[in-house]
Amino acid sequence: MSLAEQVLEGNIRAAARLMRDIDDGRIQAIDELKALYPRTGNAYIIGITGPPGAGKSTLVDQLTASFRTRGKKVGIVAIDPTSPFTGGAILGDRIRMNRHSCDEGVFIRSLATRGALGGLSRSTSDVALVLDALGMDIVIIETVGVGQDEVDIVKEAHTTCVVMVPGLGDDIQAIKAGILEIGDIFVVNKADREGADRTARELSTMLEMRHAAEGNWHPKVMKTEAQRGTGIDELTDEILAHRDFFLSSKTMDNFLRERNQRHFMGILRDTLLKKALLFMAQSGYVNRVVTSMGEHRIDPYSAVEEIVSKMMPDRVD
Ligand SMILES: Nc1nc2c(ncn2[C@@H]2O[C@H](COP(=O)(O)OP(=O)(O)OP(=O)(O)O)[C@@H](O)[C@H]2O)c(=O)[nH]1
Numbered sequence: 487m488s489l490a491e492q493v494l495e496g497n498i499r500a501a502a503r504l505m506r507d508i509d510d511g512r513i514q515a516i517d518e519l520k521a522l523y524p525r526t527g528n529a530y531i532i533g534i535t536g537p538p539g540a541g542k543s544t545l546v547d548q549l550t551a552s553f554r555t556r557g558k559k560v561g562i563v564a565i566d567p568t569s570p571f572t573g574g575a576i577l578g579d580r581i582r583m584n585r586h587s588c589d590e591g592v593f594i595r596s597l598a599t600r601g602a603l604g605g606l607s608r609s610t611s612d613v614a615l616v617l618d619a620l621g622m623d624i625v626i627i628e629t630v631g632v633g634q635d636e637v638d639i640v641k642e643a644h645t646t647c648v649v650m651v652p653g654l655g656d657d658i659q660a661i662k663a664g665i666l667e668i669g670d671i672f673v674v675n676k677a678d679r680e681g682a683d684r685t686a687r688e689l690s691t692m693l694e695m696r697h698a699a700e701g702n703w704h705p706k707v708m709k710t711e712a713q714r715g716t717g718i719d720e721l722t723d724e725i726l727a728h729r730d731f732f733l734s735s736k737t738m739d740n741f742l743r744e745r746n747q748r749h750f751m752g753i754l755r756d757t758l759l760k761k762a763l764l765f766m767a768q769s770g771y772v773n774r775v776v777t778s779m780g781e782h783r784i785d786p787y788s789a790v791e792e793i794v795s796k797m798m799p800d801r802v803d
């Protein structure tokens with residue numbers, strides 16, 4: 487049986503192997519993904535983003551427990567862009583989500599492959615695809631926000647929760663433009679700390695100033711204590727409320743079209759670049775271009791035009 491067939495039967499070890507193959511950039515993985523694709527599109531994807539240490543992993547762990555009691559299978563993609571600095575973050579996630587490790591209805595995957603061709607958002611969507619095919623009802627993507635990579639990743643999610651903590655007032659001001667756009671639900675975690683109410687109020691005020699159009703979703707601000715499990719059920723309910731809204735609105739069609747276009751374009755870009763790199767490797771073209779550019783004998787625009795016309799001689803401009 488192929489890996490894809492095993493994954494579709496719910497084989498967790500096969501899924502883990504396929505994800506490793508994807509990570510390693512193995513060409514066979516693409517064939518497996520092709521075979522899986524027609525059977526995906528069933529998982530509901532939730533993005534959890536926010537500043538480092540906001541309690542995202544603790545919250546994901548709690549949400550997972552909450553979805554499990556509601557009979558849902560949960561796949562988790564934990565992205566660790568900070569590994570060069572914190573080193574132990576992935577290990578920390580493993581510990582924080584440890585109680586689910588014996589649960590067949592939960593699959594946790596950490597990703598730290600920044601810099602891979604196609605980038606983290608590509609690996610994330612491929613891994614989410616495998617989790618979907620594996621039969622996970624919910625896929626939670628945890629990522630530190632908010633840089634462009636994270637925004638791209640969060641675009642994969644049907645529902646995005648932005649996690650903040652009390653006393654981030656100035657930071658909120660600084661990043662509000664970005665975060666207000668991407669959040670469907672705002673969470674003030676560590677509500678046991680001083681200033682939680684104020685942070686929640688400030689966020690609500692900023693959200694109200696946005697004049698969301700009639701018929702659009704109005705993001706709420708929720709308070710949680712992830713460590714103690716307070717406010718988790720309410721958050722789960724709100725996520726499900728957003729899902730119901732999302733599934734019944736036009737947003738859904740637009741979302742899918744945009745996401746599919748992004749996937750297609752991303753793969754097209756990666757594939758063309760990979761082909762060009764292979765093509766040029768044989769002739770040492772890049773080296774020659776770089777040298778010639780240093781001597782100002784050639785400009786990069788003409789160099790690219792030349793290589794493209796060599797690769798695609800029949801191209802019509
Ligand atoms: N006081 C308090 N601490 C919390 C709460 N939730 C989480 N923490 C603590 O905050 C710390 C960071 O939690 P994580 O869940 O690892 O945070 P994170 O956002 O996933 O961190 P990164 O992935 O490294 O960005 C841990 O020590 C948690 O125990 C909370 O509700 N209250």
Ligand SMILES: [Mg+2]
Pocket residue numbers: 542543544579628
């Ligand atoms: Mg984390």
